[in-house]
Amino acid sequence: MPSLVSHPDEVKVLSRRFGMGATDIDKYVELDGYKAVQKAIAEGPEWIINTMKASGMRGRGGAGFPTGMKWSFVPKQSDKPKYVLVNGDESEPGTCKDHVIFLHDPHAVIEGTMIAGLAIGAKLGFIYLRGEYRYLLKIMEKAVADAYAKGYLGKNIFGTGVDFDIITQTGAGAYEVGEESALMESLEGKRGVPRIKPPFPAVVGLYGGPTVINNAETIAAVPHILLMGGEAFAKIGSERNGGTRLFGISGHVERPGVYELPMGYSLRKAIYDVAGGIKGGKKLKAVVPGGSSCPVLTADEIDVGLDFDQMGKAGTMLGSGGIVVLDETVSIVEFALRTIAFYQHESCGWCIPCREGTDWIKKTLTRVHAGGGSKKDVDNVQYLAENMMGRTFCPLGDAAAMPTLGFVKKFRKEFEEYIEGKRVGTPLLQIKPVGEVEMAGAH
Amino acid sequence: MSTIANTIFSPELAARFDKLATIYPLRRSALVPMLLYAQDEIGYVSDEAIAEIAERIGIYELDVRNVLSYYSMLRTRPAGKYNVQVCTNISCMLRGGYEILDHCKAKLGIGHKETTEDGLFSLEEVECIGACCWAPAMQINYDFHDDLTPEKVDVLFQMYKDGQGKDVK
Numbered sequence: 264m265p266s267l268v269s270h271p272d273e274v275k276v277l278s279r280r281f282g283m284g285a286t287d288i289d290k291y292v293e294l295d296g297y298k299a300v301q302k303a304i305a306e307g308p309e310w311i312i313n314t315m316k317a318s319g320m321r322g323r324g325g326a327g328f329p330t331g332m333k334w335s336f337v338p339k340q341s342d343k344p345k346y347v348l349v350n351g352d353e354s355e356p357g358t359c360k361d362h363v364i365f366l367h368d369p370h371a372v373i374e375g376t377m378i379a380g381l382a383i384g385a386k387l388g389f390i391y392l393r394g395e396y397r398y399l400l401k402i403m404e405k406a407v408a409d410a411y412a413k414g415y416l417g418k419n420i421f422g423t424g425v426d427f428d429i430i431t432q433t434g435a436g437a438y439e440v441g442e443e444s445a446l447m448e449s450l451e452g453k454r455g456v457p458r459i460k461p462p463f464p465a466v467v468g469l470y471g472g473p474t475v476i477n478n479a480e481t482i483a484a485v486p487h488i489l490l491m492g493g494e495a496f497a498k499i500g501s502e503r504n505g506g507t508r509l510f511g512i513s514g515h516v517e518r519p520g521v522y523e524l525p526m527g528y529s530l531r532k533a534i535y536d537v538a539g540g541i542k543g544g545k546k547l548k549a550v551v552p553g554g555s556s557c558p559v560l561t562a563d564e565i566d567v568g569l570d571f572d573q574m575g576k577a578g579t580m581l582g583s584g585g586i587v588v589l590d591e592t593v594s595i596v597e598f599a600l601r602t603i604a605f606y607q608h609e610s611c612g613w614c615i616p617c618r619e620g621t622d623w624i625k626k627t628l629t630r631v632h633a634g635g636g637s638k639k640d641v642d643n644v645q646y647l648a649e650n651m652m653g654r655t656f657c658p659l660g661d662a663a664a665m666p667t668l669g670f671v672k673k674f675r676k677e678f679e680e681y682i683e684g685k686r687v688g689t690p691l692l693q694i695k696p697v698g699e700v701e702m703a704g705a706h
Numbered sequence: 707m708s709t710i711a712n713t714i715f716s717p718e719l720a721a722r723f724d725k726l727a728t729i730y731p732l733r734r735s736a737l738v739p740m741l742l743y744a745q746d747e748i749g750y751v752s753d754e755a756i757a758e759i760a761e762r763i764g765i766y767e768l769d770v771r772n773v774l775s776y777y778s779m780l781r782t783r784p785a786g787k788y789n790v791q792v793c794t795n796i797s798c799m800l801r802g803g804y805e806i807l808d809h810c811k812a813k814l815g816i817g818h819k820e821t822t823e824d825g826l827f828s829l830e831e832v833e834c835i836g837a838c839c840w841a842p843a844m845q846i847n848y849d850f851h852d853d854l855t856p857e858k859v860d861v862l863f864q865m866y867k868d869g870q871g872k873d874v875k
Contacts, residue, residue, distance in 0.1 A: 265840050265852065344731070356795040356834040387731070394742060394779045395835050397848035398874050430729055435742045436779030438833065452737035452763070454776040470731050513797040513838040520839045555796055555834075585838060587796055601799055605833055611776070691799050 265363060268520030270537045274499055276487050276507045277480065278523040281367040286402055288409040291370040297415055299486035303378045304423050311382040315485070317493025319505025323360075324350055324441070324478035325554065325582045327571035330485075334475055336465040337383040343472035347379045347388035348450065348464075351479040352434055352441040354393055355554035356605060357585030360509035361479040363521045365392065365399035368483060369406035373416070375482035377427050378489060383475050387428050390479075391450060394435040403431045438609035442657040443476040445611070456613040457657035480509055480584075501527025504570035508584050512538040515545065515590035527568040534565065534588055545590040549674075553582020555602050556662030558669030559595075579669070592688040596681045599670040600628040601692060606663030617660035620651040624667055632692070636682045645671050710762060714754045719747050727762055737763055737773055741780055746875050749784045778832075786821045786828030788866045788873075790814070791845045794831050797838035802854075806842045807831055809856040813863060826867065848874040 267282050275281075285291045303311050316331030337345060349372060353361040364372060376388040390407075392400045407429050410416040418426050432450055434440050440449045444458035447469050468474025484506065488496045497505035504526035510533060513519045517539030524533060530552060534540070541547050547562040552569075558579040560567070567577045574581040589598065607621035624647050627640050648664040648671070655661070671678060677687060713720040722743065726736040740762065744755040751774055760767045774780050792810055794803040811817055814827050821828040837843035840852030844859075849872040851862055865871045 265837065265850075353836050354834060357797050357838050358834075359836045359838045359840075362836045393836065394777070395845060395848070398850070401874070432735070433739050433742060435738050435777035437777050449738060450735055451732065452734035452773065454773055511839050513841060514800040519841070551796070585797075587800070587838070589800065593800065598796065598799075601794075601796060605795055608833060691804055 265359070265366065266520070267363075267367075268518060268522060270522055272528070272532070272537055273523050274507050274525050275523055276491070276496070276499070277364070277368075277371070277484050277509060278521075279487070280371070281363065283367075285368050285370065286366075286406065288370060288406065288413060291368075295490060296370050296486075297374055297421075299489040300374050300377045300381070300415075301421055301423075303381050303489055304421065304425055308382050308384065311378060311489065314489055314493040315382070317497060318488045319493075319497040319500060319503060320481065320484060320488060321504060321571055322478055323480035323484070323508055323584065325355065325556075325580070327581060330477065330481055333465065333477070334379065334382045336463070337473045337475055338466065339384065341384075341473050343470070344387065345383055345385040345472050346469045346474045347376050347383070347385050348443075348446065348469055348474055348476045349376055349388065349390040349479055349482050350441065350443065350446055350476055351390060351392040351396070351399075352437075352446060353396075353479070353583075354438040354441050355556060355583045355585060356602075357511065357513055357551060357554045357587040358583040359511045359513075360521050360584060362396065362399065363509065364479055364483045365396065365403055369403050370410065371483040371486055372403070372479055373406055373410055373429060375477075375485035376429055377416070377420075378485050379475055379477060379482060380427050381425070383473070385475070386426050387430070389430050389432055389450060389469070391432045391434060391446060393440075394433050397433070400431060400433050407431055437611075438605075439611045439657070439659055442659065445657060446476065447474065454611070456611050457659075459656055499525050501525070501568060501570045501573070503572060508569075510569065510584045510586055512586045512588065514586075514588040515542045515593075516540065516588050517542050524569065526570040527573065530560075530567050530569055530586070531565045533569060533586060538586075538588070541588065541590050543590075545592065547588065548591045548593055549589045549595070551585075551587040551589070551666065553580050554585040555587070555605065556580075556658075556665055557582045558665050559673060561673055580665075594681070594686065594688045594690065595670055595674040595677050596628070596632055597690065597692045599667060599674075600625070600632050602666050602670075603628055603663060606659065610659060610663070614655035614657075614660060616651045616654040617663065620647050620660065621663045623647055624663070631678065631682060634684075638679055638682060640682070641671055641675060641678045710758055714752075714758055715744065715747060719743060723759075723762055734763055734765065737765075737770065738777065741770070741774055741777075745780060749787075750781045752782075784821070784825075785830075787826050788846050788871065789828045789830060791830045791832040791835065793833070793835045793837065793841070793843050795834040797834070798841040798843060801841040803842040806844065806854050806856065806859060809859055810844075813860065827863070846871060 440455035
C-alpha cells in the first residue's frame with residue numbers, strides 16, 4: 264500500500280481528505296462531500312464555467328490547457344449526446360498521483376465528473392482507469408455503487424430533476440491510451456490509435472458526440488474549487504497557474520512520495536526540503552521534472568518554479584508533475600536508452616516518424632551503450648529526434664523526441680566520453696550484446 | 707441478443723457480461739473489459755473466449771483479435787497462476803528495479819515471459835505501473851508490492867507458494 268507523506272510546505276486542497284477514510288461515502292459527506300455538486304446544480308452551467316475560469320486551473324494531465332476554457336468550447340446545442348471522460352490511464356513514467364487520488368478520495372472524482380457534466384450538459388460520464396489499477400477500479404466501482412444507492416447518481420439526483428450516470432472502465436495495458444483521442448478509441452472498444460484533429464473532442468468526441476476529457480487530478484480538484492471559490496484557488500498558485508498540484512517525487516531522494524504543493528513552488532526546495540534531499544548525501548546530477556517525456560534539467564538548472572510557464576521558459580515542461588531525481592551515479596547514456604526503450608515499446612505504429620524514429624533511436628543507443636558506438640551515432644540520434652518532433656498525429660512522437668534531445672544536447676560530452684570508453688556511475692541496465700538487449704520492448 | 711446459450715464462462719462472469727453488453731451507448735465499448743475479465747477467469751484469452759466475446763459484442767473474431775493484440779496485459783497463451791510483473795522503468799530502475807528483476811529470474815529460474823514448470827509463477831518485465839514514489843515495485847497478478855528488496859521478494863514468493871498471497875481480481 265502506497266504510504267502517505269507530509270511536509271509543512273504542503274497546501275492540502277486535493278489531498279485534504281487523504282488518509283481520513285473518505286472512501287466511505289458517509290465520511291466523504293461529513294467532510295463536505297457532494298456539497299459542491301449541489302451548489303453547481305443550483306447555480307447553473309455558466310457559474311460553474313466562470314468559477315473554473317477564475318480558478319486558473321490548467322489541465323493536470325500535462326498539457327496545461329485551462330479547464331474552464333476547455334469546457335466552454337463544448338457547443339450548447341448538440342444533436343448527439345454529450346459526454347464527460349475522465350482520464351485515469353496514468354501511465355507516464357514517474358507519475359503516480361492519480362493512484363493516490365483513486366485510493367483515498369474516489370468520491371471527489373465522481374463529484375468532479377458530475378460537475379463537469381453539469382457544466383457542459385452531459386448526462387453520462389466515464390471514469391477510465393488503466394488496467395493495472397484493478398484494486399483502484401474496485402474502489403471506484405464501490406464508490407459509484409454507493410453514490411447510486413444514496414441517490415447521488417442516476418435519475419433525479421438530490422431530488423433536483425437532474426439525471427447523471429457514471430460508468431467506470433478498465434484499460435488493458437497501453438501508454439498510448441493516455442492520449443485523449445486514443446482514449447476515446449479504447450473506450451469504444453478499438454485499438455488505442457489516435458484520431459486526427461480537428462475535429463477536437465469538444466465538437467466530435469466519444470461516439471461522435473461532444474466530449475470533455477479531463478485528467479483525474481483536474482476532475483478531483485473541481486469540487487474543492489467550487490466550494491472555496493475560483494479566486495481563492497487561483498491565489499494559492501502563481502501567475503496564470505492557479506492552485507496546487509500533486510507532485511510525485513521519485514528516484515534518488517530521501518523521502519519519495521506524492522506531495523501537494525502550490526503551483527510555482529521552487530523545484531530546488533521540492534527536491535531538497537520537501538523530499539529530503541538526495542538519497543545517501545550524494546550529489547544531484549539531473550532532474551526529469553514532469554514525467555519521462557520532459558526534457559532533462561541539469562543540477563544547476565533547478566532554481567525554477569514548478570508551473571507550466573516557468574518550466575516552459577526553462578526549456579522543459581511541468582508535464583504530469585512526476586519529478587524524477589537522478590544522483591551523480593547515474594549514466595545518462597543508460598537513462599536515455601531506458602527512456603527511449605519505453606517509447607519504442609509503447610509507440611502504436613500508426614505514424615511512421617514515431618514508429619521508425621523510436622526504434623532507430625533505441626537501436627542506436629543500444630549500440631552506444633554496448634560499447635560499439637561512434638560520435639556520428641550521437642548526431643544521428645539528435646537528427647532522428649528532431650525529425651520526429653511535430654510530425655505525428657498524437658504527442659507520443661514528441662514525448663519520445665523531447666527527452667532524447669534533452670539528453671544528447673545537455674549531456675553530449677558524457678555520450679562522447681562513453682563512446683571513448685570513459686564510463687560514469689554504476690551500471691543499472693543489464694548489458695547484453697547488440698541485438699539481444701532484453702527489455703520490456705521484447706515482445 | 708447478448709445472452710449466450712452455451713457460455714464457456716462461469717455463471718457469474720456470464721451474467722456480468724450480459725450486463726456489460728447493455729450499459730454502454732455502443733455495445734463494443736464492453737470489448738476491452740470483457741477480454742480482460744475473461745483472461746482473469748481462464749488465465750488467458752482462449753480461442754473459445756474470443757469466439758464467444760465476438761458473438762456477444764456482435765463483431766467478427768478478427769476484430770476481437772485486432773484489438774486484443776494491441777493491449778500489453780492481454781495474452782493468448784497461459785501464464786503462471788501468479789504472474790510476477792517487475793517494473794524496470796526509470797523511477798524503479800533508479801531504485802534497484804533491475805536488481806529485483808534479476809533476483810526474480812534467479813529465484814524462479816525463468817526469464818521474461820516464461821513460466822515455472824509447476825505453472826505456479828510466470829515472470830514479466832513491465833513498463834511503468836504507476837508506483838514510482840514507492841519504487842522499486844512489482845505486481846503479482848493485480849496486487850501491488852512496493853519498496854521491494856530481494857529479501858522482501860523471497861517472503862512474497864513464499865507467501866504465494868503457501869497460498870497466502872492476495873489474489874485481487
